[in-house]
Amino acid sequence: MTISIDPQKTNNESLQPKGWLRYFSFSLDHKVIGIQYLVCGFLFYLIGGTLASAIRIELASPMSDFMPRDVYNQVLTLHGTIMIFLWIVPVVNGAFGNYLIPFYVGARDMAFPRLNAVAFWLIPPSGLMLVASYFVDGAAQAGWTAYPPLSITTPQSGQIIWILSVLLLGGSSIFGGINFIATIIKLRRPGLKLMKLPMYCWAMLGTSLLVVLSTPVLAGTLILLSFDIIANTGFFNPVLGGNVVVYQHLFWFYSHPAVYIMVLPAFGLVSEILPVHARKPLFGYTTMVFSIMGIVVLGLVVWAHHMFTSGTPPWMRLFFTIATAFIAVPTGIKFFNWVATLWGGKISINSAMLFSCGFIINFVFGGITGVALAQVPFDIHVHDTYFVVAHFHYIVYGGTVFIIFSSIYHWFPKVTGKMLKEKLGILHFIITFIGFNLCFAPQHWLGLNGMPRRVAEYDPQFQFVNQISSLGALLMAMSTIPFLINVYLSVRNGKDAGDNPWNALTPEWLTSSPPPVENWEGEAPLVEEPYGYGKEITEGK
Amino acid sequence: MLNKNIYLILIISLVFGISFWIGFNVNLLPAEASINAPIYDELFKILFIIGLIIFIGMTIAVIYSLFKFRKRNDQIGDGIALEGNLSLEIVWTIIPSIIVLLIGLYSYNIYDRMGGMKELNHNHEMMSSNTEKIWAGISQTSDNEIAINNLSIEVSAMQFAFLFNYPKGNFISGELHVPVDQKVSMKMESKDVIHAFWVPEFRIKQDIIPGQPTILNFTPTKVGKYPIICAELCGPYHGGMRASIIVEEESDYKEWFNKNKKPEVNL
Numbered sequence: 001m002t003i004s005i006d007p008q009k010t011n012n013e014s015l016q017p018k019g020w021l022r023y024f025s026f027s028l029d030h031k032v033i034g035i036q037y038l039v040c041g042f043l044f045y046l047i048g049g050t051l052a053s054a055i056r057i058e059l060a061s062p063m064s065d066f067m068p069r070d071v072y073n074q075v076l077t078l079h080g081t082i083m084i085f086l087w088i089v090p091v092v093n094g095a096f097g098n099y100l101i102p103f104y105v106g107a108r109d110m111a112f113p114r115l116n117a118v119a120f121w122l123i124p125p126s127g128l129m130l131v132a133s134y135f136v137d138g139a140a141q142a143g144w145t146a147y148p149p150l151s152i153t154t155p156q157s158g159q160i161i162w163i164l165s166v167l168l169l170g171g172s173s174i175f176g177g178i179n180f181i182a183t184i185i186k187l188r189r190p191g192l193k194l195m196k197l198p199m200y201c202w203a204m205l206g207t208s209l210l211v212v213l214s215t216p217v218l219a220g221t222l223i224l225l226s227f228d229i230i231a232n233t234g235f236f237n238p239v240l241g242g243n244v245v246v247y248q249h250l251f252w253f254y255s256h257p258a259v260y261i262m263v264l265p266a267f268g269l270v271s272e273i274l275p276v277h278a279r280k281p282l283f284g285y286t287t288m289v290f291s292i293m294g295i296v297v298l299g300l301v302v303w304a305h306h307m308f309t310s311g312t313p314p315w316m317r318l319f320f321t322i323a324t325a326f327i328a329v330p331t332g333i334k335f336f337n338w339v340a341t342l343w344g345g346k347i348s349i350n351s352a353m354l355f356s357c358g359f360i361i362n363f364v365f366g367g368i369t370g371v372a373l374a375q376v377p378f379d380i381h382v383h384d385t386y387f388v389v390a391h392f393h394y395i396v397y398g399g400t401v402f403i404i405f406s407s408i409y410h411w412f413p414k415v416t417g418k419m420l421k422e423k424l425g426i427l428h429f430i431i432t433f434i435g436f437n438l439c440f441a442p443q444h445w446l447g448l449n450g451m452p453r454r455v456a457e458y459d460p461q462f463q464f465v466n467q468i469s470s471l472g473a474l475l476m477a478m479s480t481i482p483f484l485i486n487v488y489l490s491v492r493n494g495k496d497a498g499d500n501p502w503n504a505l506t507p508e509w510l511t512s513s514p515p516p517v518e519n520w521e522g523e524a525p526l527v528e529e530p531y532g533y534g535k536e537i538t539e540g541k
Numbered sequence: 542m543l544n545k546n547i548y549l550i551l552i553i554s555l556v557f558g559i560s561f562w563i564g565f566n567v568n569l570l571p572a573e574a575s576i577n578a579p580i581y582d583e584l585f586k587i588l589f590i591i592g593l594i595i596f597i598g599m600t601i602a603v604i605y606s607l608f609k610f611r612k613r614n615d616q617i618g619d620g621i622a623l624e625g626n627l628s629l630e631i632v633w634t635i636i637p638s639i640i641v642l643l644i645g646l647y648s649y650n651i652y653d654r655m656g657g658m659k660e661l662n663h664n665h666e667m668m669s670s671n672t673e674k675i676w677a678g679i680s681q682t683s684d685n686e687i688a689i690n691n692l693s694i695e696v697s698a699m700q701f702a703f704l705f706n707y708p709k710g711n712f713i714s715g716e717l718h719v720p721v722d723q724k725v726s727m728k729m730e731s732k733d734v735i736h737a738f739w740v741p742e743f744r745i746k747q748d749i750i751p752g753q754p755t756i757l758n759f760t761p762t763k764v765g766k767y768p769i770i771c772a773e774l775c776g777p778y779h780g781g782m783r784a785s786i787i788v789e790e791e792s793d794y795k796e797w798f799n800k801n802k803k804p805e806v807n808l
Contacts, residue, residue: 064780068777069777069778069780070777072777073774073776073777073779141777142774143774147734147735147773147774149733149734149735149751150734150735150774150775150776153733153734154776238750238751238752238753239751239752241752242752243752243753244735244750244751244752244753245750245753278610278620279612279618279619279620280619280620280621280622280623281622281623281624282624283623283624283625283626284624284625284626284630285624285625286625287625287630287634309737309746309747309748309772310748310750311747311748311750311753311755314657314658317652317657318649318652318658321645321648321649322645325641325644325645326638326641328637328641329634329637329638329641332633332637333630333633333634333637335599336630336633337630339599339602339603339606340623340626340629342603342606342607342610343602343606343610344610344620344621344623345606345610345619345620345621346610346611346612346616346618346619346620347606347607347610347611347612347620348611348612349607349611349612353607357603357607360599360603361599361600361603364595364596364599364600365596368592368595368596369592371588371592371641371644372585372588372592375584375588375644375645375648375651375652376648376652376657377580377581377584377648377651377652377655377657378581378584378585378588378648380744380745380746380747381581381741381744381745381746383746383772384737384739384746384772384773384774385772444569445569448569448570448571448741449569449570449571449741450571450739450741450768450770452739452770452771452772452779452780453772453774454774454779454780455779455780456777456779456780457780457781458780459768531624532622533619533620533622534618534619534620534621534622534623535622
C-alpha cells in the first residue's frame with residue numbers, strides 16, 4: 001500500500017487562520033510563535049508586577065497589615081516564579097530567539113517547527129495552573145527556591161501544582177534549547193560561517209547549551225521533591241534521613257545558570273541594538289564570542305555561592321568564590337566592548353538606545369555588587385537579606401527587562417510595519433529608570449543594616465527607606481502605562497516604518513515589514529558583514 | 542592631544558578621589574560589636590571603593606558618549622568603522638583578571654582572619670559523640686582575645702523562636718546573654734525547617750539546618766543589646782522570628798547566670 005501525502009493538507013499555512021487569529025492558533029511559523037511568547041510573557045509580567053506591587057504595599061509599613069502572612073509568602077513565591085519562568089526566560093529566549101534566529105541563520109523557519117509550537121503551548125496552561133493554585137488550597141509558599149523541609153511541610157496541593165508547573169516550563173525551555181542549537185548549527189544558509197553570525201546567535205547558542213545541560217537537573221530534583229511530598233520518601237526530608245543541603249546543591253546547579261539563561265540573550269540583543277543606533281561596528285566581535293562561551297563554562301561551576309551559609313566546607317567556599325569572581329572578567333570585556341562600540345559613533349538618542357544605555361549602567365552596578373557577594377566573608381553578612389534582593393533585581397530587571405523593552409522599541413517596526421512613538425518611549429524610559437533605581441538602590445542599605453528578605457514585617461527603623469522603595473515600585477508600575485498606550489496607538493495608526501527604518505545591516509531588515517510567511521520572497525540573503533557600519537556598504541545612507 | 546590627556550588624567554583623578562572620599566566617609570553598615578565586624582568592614586570598604594571607581598567610570602563613559610557622539614541633525618553617514626583593537630581588548634581582559642584575583646586573595650585573607658578556614662573545634666564539649674558530623678560555621682580566634690575559656694551554648698531553632706540552652710547552668714533562656722570580650726561557641730540545631738542565626742552588628746550568619754548541627758563561634762566586643770534575626774524563609778511568621786543578644790560586663794553576666802542557674806539533677 002502506498003501512502004500519498006497531499007501537500008495542501010500538510011502545509012501548515014494553508015490551514016492557518018489569517019490576521020490576528022493566527023496568534024490564537026497552533027501556528028508553526030517561528031514569527032507567530034515568537035509573538036505568542038512575547039505577548040503571553042507580557043501578560044504574565046503584568047500579573048507578576050501586580051504581585052510585586054502587593055509586596056511593596058505590604059512593606060510600606062513595618063507590621064503585617066495588608067494581607068495575611070501566609071498569603072504574603074504565596075505572593076512572593078508566585079512573583080518570583082512568574083517573573084523568572086513565565087516572563088523573562090520565555091521572552092528573552094523564546095520570543096526574540098524564535099523571531100530572530102531563523103532570519104540570522106538564513107532559514108525559513110526553526111529546525112523543529114512542531115516542537116517549537118509545543119514548547120510555546122506548554123506555557124499558558126502551566127502559567128494559568130500556577131496562578132490558579134492560589135484559589136485551590138493556597139499557592140506554594142516556600143519561595144521560588146522551594147527549600148525543603150519548608151516545601152514539604154507547607155500545604156501540599158499548592159506546592160505540588162508549583163512543581164508540576166515548573167516541570168512543564170522547564171520542559172518547554174529544554175525543547176526551545178534543543179531547537180535553537182539545531183537551528184544555529186545545522187540550518188545555516190550555505191556560505192554563512194559561524195564567525196559571521198550576528199552576536200545574538202552566539203548568545204542563544206550559549207544559553208541553549210546551559211538550558212540543555214542544567215534544566216534536566218532541576219526537573220529531576222523537583223520530581224524527587226514531589227516524591228517526598230506525595231509518597232513520603234526521604235530524599236530531602238531530614239526526619240527520614242534525607243539531606244536538605246543536597247537539594248540546595250541540585251537546585252542551584254540549575255538556578256544559577258538560570259541567571260545566565262536570563263542575561264546572556266540580553267547580552268546578545270544589546271549587541272544587535274547598539275551598533276545600529278550608534279552607526280558603528282560591534283567592537284571586538286571575536287572577544288565577544290569567547291566571552292559568551294567563557295560565561296557559559298564558568299556559569300556551570302559557581303552554584304554553591306548561593307550556599308555560603310549552608311554549612312559548606314571551607315575549600316568549597318574558596319573554590320566557588322574564585323570561580324564566581326572570575327565571571328566578572330568575560331562580563332567586563334563585554335561591557336567595555338559595548339562602551340567602545342558607542343565611542344566615536346553617530347548615536348541616535350531614541351528609546352531603544354536609552355534603554356540599552358540604562359541597561360549598561362544598571363547592570364554594571366548589579367555586577368559590582370555581584371563581585372562583592374562572591375566573596376565569602378562579604379556574603380555571610382548579607383546573604384538572604386535585601387542586599388541580595390537588590391543585587392538580583394539590578395541584574396534581571398535593570399539588566400534583562402531593560403533590554404526586553406529596548407528590543408521591543410528596536411524590532412517593533414519589523415514585526416508590525418509601524419513605528420512606535422518616540423516621545424512616549426522616552427517618557428517610558430525616564431519613569432522606568434527613575435522608578436527602578438528608587439525602588440532597588442535603597443534596598444542595599446536595608447540588607448546591610450539588618451533587614452532579611454521574604455519578611456512581611458520588619459524593624460520599624462527601616463520604614464522610611466522601605467517607603468522610598470515602595471514609591472519607586474509605584475513609579476515602575478506606572479511606567480507600563482505610557483508603554484501600553486504607545487503600543488496601542490502605534491498598532492492602530494502608527495507611522496509606516498518601511499522595510500528598514502534604522503538602516504540596519506542584519507538579515508531581518510532585508511525583507512518586508514512585516515516579513516512574509518517564509519521570511520523572504522526569494523532566496524535568503526548572505527550577510528557576511530552584519531556590523532559593517534562605516535564601510536562603503538552603508539556610507540552616505 | 543595634550544589637552545585631551547590632561548582632561549583624561551583630571552577626570553580619572555576625580556573619579557578616584559570621589560570614590561575614596563565616599564568609601565572612607567560614608568558608613569553604610571551598622572555598629573561594630575564583635576571581633577569579626579572591623580575585619581568585615583575593612584573588606585567592605587575596599588570592595589566599595591573599587592566598585593565605585595568602576596561604576597562612576599563606566600557611567601561617565603556612557604553618558605559622555607551619548608552627548609559627545611550624538612547624531613546632529615545635519616549629519617549623515619556612519620561613525621568610524623572600528624571593529625576592534627587587540628591590544629586594548631587584552632588590556633581590559635588582563636587588568637580585571639588581576640583585580641579579581643587580588644580581591645579573591647584579599648577576601649581569602651579576611652576569611653582566614655575571621656576563622657573561616659580553620660578546622661572547627663572538634664573537641665567541642667557539647668558534642669554528643671565523636672562520630673557526629675559537625676558542619677562548618679565560623680570558628681574564630683584572635684591573638685588579642687581576652688577569652689580565658691569559651692562559653693558554650695546550645696541553640697535550638699524552631700518555628701518561630703530561638704531557644705538558648707546553657708548546659709553549665711542547666712537552664713534554657715529565650716534571650717541570649719553573653720559576657721563581653723569572651724569567645725562564645727554555639728552548637729545550633731533546628732527542630733523543623735531551615736533557619737538562620739544572624740546578628741548584623743557581629744557580621745555573622747549561619748544557617749541552622751535540620752539533621753545537621755552547625756557550629757558558630759564569635760567574640761562580642763561591645764556592651765549592648767542586639768537583634769538576632771532569622772534570615773532563612775521558615776514559614777508565615779518568618780519576619781517575626783527574632784530574639785535578642787545581650788552583651789554585658791562579666792559581673793552582670795555572672796549575676797544573670799546565677800539567678801537563672803538550676804541545680805543538676807542526678808538520676
